[in-house]
Amino acid sequence: KNQVEQSPQSLIILEGKNCTLQCNYTVSPFSNLRWYKQDTGRGPVSLTIMTFSENTKSNGRYTATLDADTKQSSLHITASQLSDSASYICVVSEEGDSSYKLIFGSGTRLLVRP
Amino acid sequence: EAGVTQFPSHSVIEKGQTVTLRCDPISGHDNLYWYRRVMGKEIKFLLHFVKESKQDESGMPNNRFLAERTGGTYSTLKVQPAELEDSGVYFCASSRGRTGWNTEAFFGQGTRLTVV
Numbered sequence: 001k002n003q004v005e006q007s008p009q010s011l012i013i014l015e016g017k018n019c020t021l022q023c024n025y026t027v028s029p030f031s032n033l034r035w036y037k038q039d040t041g042r043g044p045v046s047l048t049i050m051t052f053s054e055n056t057k058s059n060g061r062y063t064a065t066l067d068a069d070t071k072q073s074s075l076h077i078t079a080s081q082l083s084d085s086a087s088y089i090c091v092v093s094e095e096g097d098s099s100y101k102l103i104f105g106s107g108t109r110l111l112v113r114p
Numbered sequence: 115e116a117g118v119t120q121f122p123s124h125s126v127i128e129k130g131q132t133v134t135l136r137c138d139p140i141s142g143h144d145n146l147y148w149y150r151r152v153m154g155k156e157i158k159f160l161l162h163f164v165k166e167s168k169q170d171e172s173g174m175p176n177n178r179f180l181a182e183r184t185g186g187t188y189s190t191l192k193v194q195p196a197e198l199e200d201s202g203v204y205f206c207a208s209s210r211g212r213t214g215w216n217t218e219a220f221f222g223q224g225t226r227l228t229v230v
Contacts (some may be wrong), residue, residue: 004156032216043118043205043221044157051216093213097230100145100213101170102155 002027003106004092012111017080021108023073023090031093035064035075038087038107047075047088080112116140117221118208126228132194135225139188139208146189146207147219148181151200160204163189164212175200196229203227 004025013019025033032051048064049058050073056065061078077084087107093099093108131182139146148160160179161171165186174181178197183189194199203224213219 041123041223043207045221046218049216051219098170100147100162101159101173102147102149102157102213102219103159104149107158 002092002094002103003046004090004103006088006090006105006108008108009106010111012108012113013080015080015082015112015114019077019080019110021075021077021110022091023075023105024085024101025071025073025090025105027071027092027094027103029095029100030068030071031095031099033064033073033093034091034102035062035073036091038089039065040086044089046112077110080110080114082112085110085112118206118220120204120206120222120225122225123223124226124228126230127196129198129229130195132192133196133227135191135192135193135204135206135227137189137206137208137222140220143208143210143220144186145209145212146183147207147213148189148191149205149207149221150202152199152203157205160191193227196227198229201227201229214220 035047038044050066052068063076089107090105119138122214146163151157159173162169163183180192206222209219211217
């Protein structure tokens with residue numbers, strides 16, 4: 001069964017600190033992996049999309065890494081801000097005819113405190 | 115460019131009633147998707163339209179759910195009759211091409227449905 005597992009479930013950090021969120025997946029064959037940010041009451045917004053050939057991708061203070069061999073990804077947030085408080089969701093797509101079906105993890109809830 | 119918009123943002127209905135959710139995709143996006151998150155679970159795929167055609171409705175939970183996209187523009191998702199387990203947040207997303215590889219999917223803010 002295709003699954004996406006995220007850790008930790010929740011995280012509290014102080015403003016200005018860095019943090020790293022983890023994602024493990026069993027989706028195969030693998031097409032791409034996305035990280036989304038979801039603010040409370042809003043829809044998910046894409047941060048990065050990576051294919052199997054990409055090891056790292058950055059979007060401002062967000063840096064995602066991907067190891068397609070071990071089926072692991074991480075999202076690193078640098079110099080956190082209060083506005084980074086949100087859920088961060090790892091999403092994976094299968095290769096092939098079902099590639100349009102996004103397979104979601106349950107997310108990591110991040111709270112950044114002053 | 116307007117984003118994906120969903121109506122209503124919240125809906126509270128009694129068990130057995132009917133509810134219709136609406137999604138307006140980004141103009142020019144042929145691909146439209148419905149997803150939902152029920153309490154404590156991850157977001158899951160419901161179905162996929164290309165223009166007005168249903169390409170895949172394998173994620174629809176049962177025949178109480180009916181999705182339409184007449185004219186290939188906005189889409190509706192009707193639940194009739196609603197049951198308690200239908201409570202959750204229903205998301206709509208759209209994309210210019212089929213989501214996959216590097217194609218971006220844009221999500222609406224969701225409709226929170228509560229069945230009491």
